[in-house]
Amino acid sequence: MTTQHLVTQIKKKNSFLCIGLDVDLEKIPQHLLAEEDPIFAFNKAIIDATHHLCVAYKPNTAFYEAYGLKGWQSLEKTIQYLNKNHPEIFTIADAKRGDIGNTSRMYAKAFLQDLGFDSVTVAPYMGKDSVEPFLEFKDKHTILLALTSNDGAFDFQTKHMEGREVYKHVLETSRSWRNADNLMYVVGATKAEFLADIRTIIPNSFLLVPGVGAQGGNLQEVCKYGMTDDVGLLINSSRGIIYASNDEHFAEAAARIAAELQQEMAAILNQ
């Protein structure tokens, strides 16, 4: 999917919401455990109830790998369902991969080509040749970790390296990599005030912003400091939406929370 297509969808739906499909069998409604594939059944119900309210879905691969073969199968079914029924929706494999060049190439093939995701999250620690293989795919996107939403972000990311924070070096350095136009970045909502600075380095790149909701980030603040003329933001919410209720009306409950966020976004977009 091209960035322009994503921007068109955002304007059409008045939403820049991404829903994280982080499915934990201990948290989903227990009646679903009787299904042949409870994880996919849960995802399908969430997608059917919320697809008109969001522009992106983001399964985090950890939650699927935790269930081994069955989990991997649920992930495959989920992305196939999305690509078949909602090809206009931007899909993110939240995998946080990264390895030496020939190995990153295998991950890129797995997520962007074979599974058919529009994008994949990648960790920057191993540098240029660990990321460039992901950038080779036309109309696919690599979402590089810059400033994450967890406490551990302060262990290394915000420390000063040669005069500026490590995450700013990641932003700056990555701009010179081959096919850097295919880069987006993860910037946690819990650090919204950092966004003004970030926009001086990457004025136009799309940012995937986790941490609104369960992790305490604030939507208004993120938009104030991070929004561009083309919006430039995907705000992710996972647990706050998908676990809004765990009774048989879980999907409607998820849609209600998603609608609240979408309306807040519409108000911001139409200010």
Added chain:
Amino acid sequence: MTTQHLVTQIKKKNSFLCIGLDVDLEKIPQHLLAEEDPIFAFNKAIIDATHHLCVAYKPNTAFYEAYGLKGWQSLEKTIQYLNKNHPEIFTIADAKRGDIGNTSRMYAKAFLQDLGFDSVTVAPYMGKDSVEPFLEFKDKHTILLALTSNDGAFDFQTKHMEGREVYKHVLETSRSWRNADNLMYVVGATKAEFLADIRTIIPNSFLLVPGVGAQGGNLQEVCKYGMTDDVGLLINSSRGIIYASNDEHFAEAAARIAAELQQEMAAILNQ
């Protein structure tokens, strides 16, 4: 597996060789493609031919994920085969994972508990709470990326952060994390001269050293600067061993290369 058990195995076998099982269907002997599970068939043959020469195997998960469900199944069969037939061998899931706490917990469960690996490689960029969930498992090990063997290591890892290189901060900072005794570190053989400095920070920790062979690292140099009283090194070779030949005698060819490395190691251990 305890560290002491690993040290005992190293002394018994006169080897600190780790063999990387990075299986690419385009590189394995083509007659194996007729097998029901070519990847597992390849791994089984390599393991059967080399298990007396090495103390560890390291499948890199990228090479399995690249084949989707079938690849994941091959990974499961490989670790099950190792745990059943060679429980004395140290197993490493080279996954380079790392995410916010509740998500890292899912990865830790997948690799250390369900699949039953002895260890998993983890990326440090997201800091303490992204790594500690892996450290909770008793007699399991977390192998943290410090200084990798690729060119991209110079993009961030070797840059100066508050007076010293980023990778040294990773070594230093991680020592204070909960259950830090379960930490080992990845340090590339292509940067052997860095090992003397590294040993002043982590004098006793085991190091997983990739990059001997295909990537140009030198075994003698690594041992000179990195070896401890308890050896403290696992030297990995992947492509140099497993792709030594691609005819029907590939396993014997792999064993020959592994034996050369093992003999070089024995000479160093018995100096």
